[in-house]
Amino acid sequence: MSALIEAKDLSKKYGTQVALDRANFSVQPGRIVGLIGPNGAGKTTALRAILGLTAYEGQLQVLGREPLRERAELMRDACFIADVAVLPAWLRVDHAIDFVAGVHPRFRRDRATAFLAKTDITGRRRMRELSKGMKTQVHLALTMAIDAQLLVLDEPTLGLDILARRAFYDALVNDYMDETRTILITTHQVEEVENLLTDVLFIDKGRIVLDSSLDDIATRYAAVAVAVDKLDAARAEKPFYERRLLGKVVLYFEQPNLEKLAALGEVHALSVADLFVAKLSGGAE
């Protein structure tokens, strides 16, 4: 099957500031991809381009369409939550459901109402009367009731407390995810999404610096905690990152010789967060 999203030399400038600098990436169907980067790395710009919300340079195909020109058609098969709390204050919950049911051919009303029935949000309330967490639940109910091939989430839990964040991801995992869905999610809280993802895209200064599946990360990278006396021997294996920790030095290796490393110290796998910090800070801490 061909890629769901295919970006080639995707670029975007705001005045003189470069938000995306010839970024290349693709997203395959059925994957759950985290677009991860520090603030100002170009995550949101990339998503805005994918969703047809902003003009861009370079080539971009999403579900075989050109997003900016064909946003309306694209939105039949893709849905998104860009930031929390964007439902307008004057909108009533029942009207929101009526509206989406009226204009969206793939909206399943029963699914949205079933989801909301589990909360204590009633239909006649307006968004301005709801808390941020409740508003997010309404938005999630509306979005997850759409039978879309692609779901895009941009910092979906920003500004939510820990309970609301947990509720959000529980709902996503339990009520939405199955093998037919493709999800692209941006966040700067890597730990929160790490166990959900199948792939990661690291983005920094508008460029993709890592494009990998989590399985690859597990086999391709390793970290070794070595005592100071074995540091020189470990450095000979060419680590790409060093980190001092409680009197030991943790060294990160790409395509490591595991037998040699095991002799030097305790070997463990790299988490996405570890790899993220290493890739984006470059060299030693």
Add this chain to the structure above:
Amino acid sequence: MNTNIWLIRREFWENRAIWMIPAILGGLMVLTALFGQVNRISIPLQFPSHAVGGGFLLAVGGTFFVVMTVYSTWYLLDCLYADRKDRSILFWKSMPISDTTTVMSKLATALIVIPAVYFVAADLTSLLMAFILSVRASSVIGAALWHVDLWLQLQVLWLYVIVTSAIWYLPLAAYLLVVSAWAKRAVMLWSILPPIALVLAERWLFGTHVIANQLWERLAGLGRLTFHDDAGCCSWVTTVVENDTIRTPTSIWGFLNPGGFASSPETWIGAAVGVGLIVCAVQLRIRRTEA
């Protein structure tokens, strides 16, 4: 129900003022008729009954029309900007609705839906007031308010004015939409500044007033095109009241000049400019999501 109807319903949810302002205005007028000292109003016996009835209907309708013009202007300036200001544009754009459809729904609301609401409100208010006044005021006034032909004529007049103003004011409405789709803040200011700047720049650079004249012609020139004003065309009645001679029309039919309006190049040049500006507003709506 199709998308367009949902978009119009959405406008009613968002802008409750669309029906609340005419409801309150009508309510106030009806209250005045109910509790005002209408029994003290008297009119000279010589005054033609038709003129009194027509004057009443025009006064009610005219009041609604003025309020509607102010509200519609504000609505057009706000409608595309409001979504960007509260960031709800990120929700609306997640729906499979094109930006052209969205912009057209705003334009249709301002030029068709809002006038229709005011049309109904003005009619209901006139009916209620006429009914109350025929009970409470003098019998002369009571009788003057129930000329069926006048009521019919006023319906036609209203519809005629709604249709001609929708076409005539299209460029202005579309200009307001462009500002609403473009401005990062202060839409009111941004709507007024560019024309003023252009008028001043022209005056300063060339010492001419072409832009100012064109703008004034667009704002105030509709009546000259849509109505005959030559005295010979219509059926007039002359009444002498004390020392004054009053000439009043017996029928509006002679006044309407749809042919003149439709054959005037100004009408269609303006409409073409309006279409161009609508295209601009749609393009801005596609590209601008941030306020």
